[in-house]
Amino acid sequence: MKSLKRTKDITPILGASFNITINNQQVRAAAGETLLSVLLATDHKRIMNNDHHRHCGAYCGMGVCHCCQVKVNDQFKQRACQTLVQPNMTVETLSNRFCEEGIK
Amino acid sequence: MTTPHPVVIVGAGPSGTAAAAQLGKLGINSVVVEEASKIGGVIYRGPLRDSDDLPHLDDNLKRAMDALRTRYSAQQHHIEFLTQTRVLGPEGQNKLLLNKENTLSSIEYQELILATGCHERSVPFPGWQLPGVMLLGGVQLQIKSGLVKPGTRMALVGTGPLLPLVACQLHKAGVDVAGVYEASQFNKLAKEAIALLNKPKLTLSGLSMMAYLKKHDIPFYYGWGIVQAQGNETLQRMAVAPYNECWQANLKHTKTIDVDAIGVGYGFVSRSQLAMLLGAKHQYSQVCGYVPTLDQWQKSSLENTYIVGDANGLLGADAAIFEGQIAAIHIAQKRNKISPKEAEQLAGKVHRKLERIKRFRCGFDRFSARQFGLLELPKEDTVVCRCEQATRGQIDQAIEQGAKDITSLKMRTRIGMGDCQGKTCTSYAIDRLHHAGFIDNIGTVKPRFPLDPIPFTLLEDTHEAL
Numbered sequence: 073m074k075s076l077k078r079t080k081d082i083t084p085i086l087g088a089s090f091n092i093t094i095n096n097q098q099v100r101a102a103a104g105e106t107l108l109s110v111l112l113a114t115d116h117k118r119i120m121n122n123d124h125h126r127h128c129g130a131y132c133g134m135g136v137c138h139c140c141q142v143k144v145n146d147q148f149k150q151r152a153c154q155t156l157v158q159p160n161m162t163v164e165t166l167s168n169r170f171c172e173e174g175i176k
Numbered sequence: 177m178t179t180p181h182p183v184v185i186v187g188a189g190p191s192g193t194a195a196a197a198q199l200g201k202l203g204i205n206s207v208v209v210e211e212a213s214k215i216g217g218v219i220y221r222g223p224l225r226d227s228d229d230l231p232h233l234d235d236n237l238k239r240a241m242d243a244l245r246t247r248y249s250a251q252q253h254h255i256e257f258l259t260q261t262r263v264l265g266p267e268g269q270n271k272l273l274l275n276k277e278n279t280l281s282s283i284e285y286q287e288l289i290l291a292t293g294c295h296e297r298s299v300p301f302p303g304w305q306l307p308g309v310m311l312l313g314g315v316q317l318q319i320k321s322g323l324v325k326p327g328t329r330m331a332l333v334g335t336g337p338l339l340p341l342v343a344c345q346l347h348k349a350g351v352d353v354a355g356v357y358e359a360s361q362f363n364k365l366a367k368e369a370i371a372l373l374n375k376p377k378l379t380l381s382g383l384s385m386m387a388y389l390k391k392h393d394i395p396f397y398y399g400w401g402i403v404q405a406q407g408n409e410t411l412q413r414m415a416v417a418p419y420n421e422c423w424q425a426n427l428k429h430t431k432t433i434d435v436d437a438i439g440v441g442y443g444f445v446s447r448s449q450l451a452m453l454l455g456a457k458h459q460y461s462q463v464c465g466y467v468p469t470l471d472q473w474q475k476s477s478l479e480n481t482y483i484v485g486d487a488n489g490l491l492g493a494d495a496a497i498f499e500g501q502i503a504a505i506h507i508a509q510k511r512n513k514i515s516p517k518e519a520e521q522l523a524g525k526v527h528r529k530l531e532r533i534k535r536f537r538c539g540f541d542r543f544s545a546r547q548f549g550l551l552e553l554p555k556e557d558t559v560v561c562r563c564e565q566a567t568r569g570q571i572d573q574a575i576e577q578g579a580k581d582i583t584s585l586k587m588r589t590r591i592g593m594g595d596c597q598g599k600t601c602t603s604y605a606i607d608r609l610h611h612a613g614f615i616d617n618i619g620t621v622k623p624r625f626p627l628d629p630i631p632f633t634l635l636e637d638t639h640e641a642l
Contacts, residue, residue, distance in 0.1 A: 080325045082349045087226030102225035104213065109224070109322030117307040117410040117436075124565045127409065129307025130326075131562075131600075133314030134218060135211060136295045136447075138595035138629075139562060149595075149629070156213060156224075156260070 073098050078113040090159040101157040108133060108140055108152040111165070119152060121166040143167040182207050182256070183507055184272065184285035186263055186450060189217020190493040191485025192291030193248050195500035200251025202508035207256040207283060209263060209274060217293055218313060219493045220244050224321050232319060232349035236381065240493070264626035265453050270480070273626070278634055287480045287507050290451050291500060294444040294464065294486035297546075298600045300560045300568070301553035302404045304440070308411025312441025316342050319349050327437025331414060333357040333402040334441030335544040340385040340396065342439060347392055354433050355395045359419050359442070359550075362398040364543050371539025374532045402440060403430055403553065414438055423549030442546060444490050445603055449623035451476065451483055463541050464490045465603060466620050473506035473523070474499050482506070490541075495533045498526045548611050551604070561601035563594020571608060581618040582606065592621035595629050 076099035078085070088103035094114065101110045108130055111119055118127045119140045131139040135154045143164040144150040152163075183199055185192045188210035196206045214221050220241045223230065230238065248255070260276060267273040271284045296311040303309065310318075310326055312334055318326045319342075329352040332339050343356045372379045389396050397416075403425050404415040413434045417425040445465040452458060457477035458466040467489050474482045482503035485496030502523050509519035554560060556569035566589040574588035582605055585591060591605055592598025598605075598621030609618045 080328075082232060082319060082323045082325060083227040083229065085225070086228060105225040105322060109318060109324045112318060112322065112326055113324045119307065122563070122565075126305065126565060127307065128305055128562070129410065130310060130314060132296060132311050133317045134295065136596060136599050137298075137311075137562065141595075154211065 075099065076114045078110075079115060080113045090157075092157055092159070092161040092163060094163045095165060101161075103157075105157055106153055107142070107144070107150075107155040107157055107161070107163060110157055111140075111142075111152055111163075116165055119165050121168040121171060123168065123170050125168075125171060127166060182285065183287045183289060184209065184283055185289040185291055186272075187217065187291035187293055187485070187487075188212070188215040188257070189291055189293050189485060189496065190220060190244060191293075191487075191496035191500035192217070192289065193244055193500070194497040195289050195291060195482075195484060195504045196255045197247045197251045198501040198504035199507065200254030202504065202513050203254075204504075204508060204511065204513060205254050205256070206289075207258060207285075209258045209261050209272075209283070211260065211262045213259050215248055215257070216241060216244060217493075218317055221321050223323050225323060227323055230323075232345045234344075244497070262628050263450055264628060264630065265450070266625075275626075275628065275630060275634075278631070280630075280634060285480075287482065287510075288454075289482045289484060289500070289503050289507075290487055291483075291485045291496070292447040292450055292487040293496075294446050294490060295599055296441065297443040297445050297603045299402075299440065299442045299550050299553065300558055300601075300604055301402055302555050302558050303406055303411075303414075305559055305562060306405050306407050306411045307409070308407065308435075308437045309405050310437060310439055312338055312342055312439040313444075315437070315439035316345065319345055325349055325351050326439075327435065328352060329354055329435050330437045330439065331355045331357065331416075331433055331435045332439045332441065333359075333400075333414075333416065334439075335359045335443065335546070336441065337382060337540060338441050340382065340389060342441075343394060343396075344385050344388050346439075347389075347394060353394045354435055355397065355416075356389065357400040357402070357416050358396065358398050359401040359423050359547075360398065360543050361421065365398075368539035368543050371535055371542075374536040374539075378536065401425065402438070403427065405438065406432075411436060411438065419547075419549060421547070423547035424552060425549065442550065443544065444486065445599075446487050446489060448487060449597065449599075449627055451481070451487065452620075453623045453625060453627065454478060454481060456481060456483070460606075460620075461489065462545070465606070472502075472527075474503040475506065491530075491533055491537050495530055495537070498530045498533075501526050502530075546607075548607075551608055551611055554604075560604050561589070561591040561594065561598075563596055563600070564590040564592075566591045566601070571605065575609070575612050580609070580614045582609070582620055583622075585609070586621060597621065597623060597627070
């Protein structure tokens with residue numbers, strides 16, 4: 073599996089850390105940080121594909137705007153800014169149930 | 177610590193934390209419900225991951241964060257802290273329904289203190305949905321709590337004291353800051369000199385920030401603002417232009433700047449959804465949206481519900497701390513832990529400090545008072561409601577066809593019907609209706625239960641809890 077580089081960290085990763093998977097690529101994540109921070113650290117700006125097929129990025133970053141929703145461990149519509157990273161977490165950006173599964 | 181009817185505090189920012197600490201000091205136990213994993217709120221939370229040093233944060237901020245934590249820790253045996261827990265709304269009488277990691281529970285209270293803070297005012301302009309365009313507080317949260325730079329080359333647009341502060345923090349964090357654009361004119365700030373002298377230390381620190389920007393060749397423009405964000409898949413450049421006194425952009429003098437992220441900060445709105453859902457009386461404020469009506473003890477129109485901090489108007493963290501303390505003092509008096517006289521004495525000191533902050537803040541509010549030019553930024557096809565992709569053109573049409581209030585605007589255009597429950601688009605819609613001449617009875621997007629979306633399966637699995 074390819075690895076992602078964190079290029080946007082202000083200070084180095086210290087303390088407990090583990091791997092998470094973003095779009096089939098592994099990246100180091102520090103205990104305590106939010107998924108949004110890992111996405112931004114690895115330069116993922118396009119984060120959500122909304123129900124109107126519109127790609128958006130993080131906007132408010134504090135759980136209000138619902139513009140950074142991703143698929144986490146097979147669950148759609150999880151706010152990246154409100155999700156703390158966990159070991160072996162699997163994340164898919166730009167994923168949307170309506171676009172992937174359609175409406176039946 | 178199990179008290180049958182504790183004080184429940186929603187929000188562990190400066191006001192909620194201060195209320196819990198003050199209650200503890202007076203011998204009263206409380207439960208603090210917080211959506212984040214740490215106390216401090218957006219402003220004093222600090223980094224979420226380990227770090228040896230914080231090169232981009234100034235000593236004043238670090239001191240304030242430590243002070244709040246120390247005060248809280250001293251009373252920790254009186255406080256139960258529920259982290260990563262969100263309030264979904266009221267549940268029957270004197271109870272709230274909570275969601276922690278998709279598990280529902282409810283909590284009963286004798287007194288409730290709402291310390292829900294504020295969120296940022298969204299100002300739609302062409303391109304504002306491009307990834308890379310962020311709200312100023314969101315940018316700050318990433319550098320302060322995430323320890324991550326949201327971009328490589330950034331600019332800041334908007335109004336108010338947060339602009340130079342975040343510009344300094346971004347620069348110290350290693351971001352190339354291309355420019356800071358303050359919508360208001362400098363002479364307007366100069367007129368507020370007397371008000372600003374109510375907090376001389378804060379005013380001085382503002383001046384030292386401006387000096388820092390100058391020293392590092394970061395241009396700061398007064399009377400300029402955003403016009404458009406541009407890029408293919410993500411933000412690549414932005415257009416700024418001089419604003420006149422009404423903040424109408426002079427497009428003849430538009431300037432384009434290459435940036436990969438922007439922070440947009442045209443003000444804040446009180447986060448009053450829970451208070452409204454509980455039925456507390458509110459009134460409209462031009463500065464910060466719908467705010468609860470309160471007495472001098474921070475008590476709302478509901479007998480046992482207090483509202484403190486930015487959730488009732490935007491006075492910032494210091495004032496929020498004082499308001500939290502005032503509510504706690506009143507609860508202690510009601511519970512006969514202190515006499516009315518002691519309560520008056522304790523609160524008197526705090527009230528006087530609060531007054532100074534109010535006078536200081538009024539100066540900045542007058543300087544940053546938003547002007548109708550902002551309403552003209554979105555074009556006809558610019559989206560105003562992100563969740564439902566409703567455009568300015570649709571809003572204009574609905575108003576032309578007779579919509580005079582938020583509810584009819586909502587029914588005609590679907591604004592406010594998405595996941596965010598109108599927190600992003602309502603401010604624009606209210607201003608737009610006011611500008612069209614409708615002032616009274618326009619209402620607001622009514623908050624709905626649950627305040628946060630939850631999966632249907634959750635309700636199914638835990639229907640007994642409901």
